[in-house]
Amino acid sequence: MPTSVELAAMRRAIIISASGLGATSPNPAVGCVILDAAGRTVGEGYHLRKGAAHAEVNALMAAGPRAAGGTAVVTLEPCNHEGLTPACHQALLDAKIARVLIAVMDPTSRGEGGAARLRLAGVDVHTHVLEEEALVVLGPWYTSLSGQRPVLHLLIQTDAAGNPIAPGAEALAETAVQRHEHDLVISIDGSAEEGREGSHGRVFSVPASAVADDPGASVAALTEAGARTVLLVGPSKVSEQLLSAGLVDRLTLLQPVPEPSQNTMGGPPRFPDGFVLSRVTRAGGQLVVTAVRRPAHGGPRAGDPGAV
Structure with missing residues (x-):
């Protein structure tokens, strides 16, 4: 179960994710907060615009080595494929993240999905954390996908x-x-x-x-x-x-x-x-x-x- 600290971090991730609205399409506006092993916030980031680094990468860059053994709190499932940017699930593994909390699962995931790959690598993954609140920002993108x-x-x-x-x-x-x-x-x-x-x-x-x-x-x-x-x-x-x-x-x-x-x-x-x-x-x-x-x-x- 997510802790109160982790829930607060997810709400912070949701709030900062809105910073990318109007600049990321057709990609979603995503936010991420990194907690160290002691539960302290050591980094945060959001997806600035299409083609730029994703939220997880920006948050990990801010956290640096303090991310090792910590928790990544992200509003959307980390991507599992490389496109204009590297796969975010791999960036989390490279940073030695031990636990990942995800609000909304990505319907565009290819293959098994980023959450599944993180679990296969031994990461403790929790999904649908404050999903309804995250949809306040991600809802239009999600609706656009479903309606094509x-x-x-x-x-x-x-x-x-x-x-x-x-x-x-x-x-x-x-x-x-x-x-x-x-x-x-x-x-x-x-x-x-x-x-x-x-x-x-x-x-x-x-x-x-x-x-x-x-x-x-x-x-x-x-x-x-x-x-x-x-x-x-x-x-x-x-x-x-x-x-x-x-x-x-x-x-x-x-x-x-x-x-x-x-x-x-x-x-x-x-x-x-x-x-x-x-x-x-x-x-x-x-x-x-x-x-x-x-x-x-x-x-x-x-x-x-x-x-x-």
């Missing part, structure tokens, strides 16, 4: 009656906040840009078909570009088509805060069937209302942005 398409988030500003309007200053401000956890932002004019500015040269190649009239072609182009999470700023023809086709996973509405002196009733939120409220807050003079698509088995999909 990006998670689509539609942001729309409305008037007091709930009717969509052209994005104003409030929508632009909310976009500036939301963009950092998305790979791509598609504006109302159909232009596409990376969600996280200054992502160290990681450039998505988005063809014109990404904003085509055919929703299927749009999603296929975004998938081919390697995007896992996309923010659509509407209303636009493309966003309306994607919403009608049932391809939007998260919907955020910005609506003016009602004036208490007025007797008029505001319009109800116009969520399509199958959506459930996941977050309601206030930003200045706007109510920010977010809903996520409920899967067939009920409840918001685990780890979806805003799922509770």
Whole structure:
């Protein structure tokens, strides 16, 4: 069983993993904390961007020789294959890590998986540690894999009656906040840009078909570009088509805060069937209302942005 120190380390790994959001796709944002043999934190790291060292390697570099005989606490199963970077399970073995705690198992593992290889080498491995909490960060990536398409988030500003309007200053401000956890932002004019500015040269190649009239072609182009999470700023023809086709996973509405002196009733939120409220807050003079698509088995999909 994980100790209280190890659980705290896993929560720290989950928190720092979010530092890589918007820069790692199509890879996941992963965090890792290294504890020495006495249970003291001696290193931590996260996956900075696609093609760079993974979280485990960065954490081990920070820990140095103090990692020997210690514990690696990682939000995703260490990889078992070499690609642009070496296999992380081997890096843990080379560092003489004795114990590994994993939150989420990697559905892309090749062969027996990193956890199995660590166990074969005599490492004490525990899986599914705070898995639900880790999916707060890894959920969109995981959902994208299972659906074989990006998670689509539609942001729309409305008037007091709930009717969509052209994005104003409030929508632009909310976009500036939301963009950092998305790979791509598609504006109302159909232009596409990376969600996280200054992502160290990681450039998505988005063809014109990404904003085509055919929703299927749009999603296929975004998938081919390697995007896992996309923010659509509407209303636009493309966003309306994607919403009608049932391809939007998260919907955020910005609506003016009602004036208490007025007797008029505001319009109800116009969520399509199958959506459930996941977050309601206030930003200045706007109510920010977010809903996520409920899967067939009920409840918001685990780890979806805003799922509770």
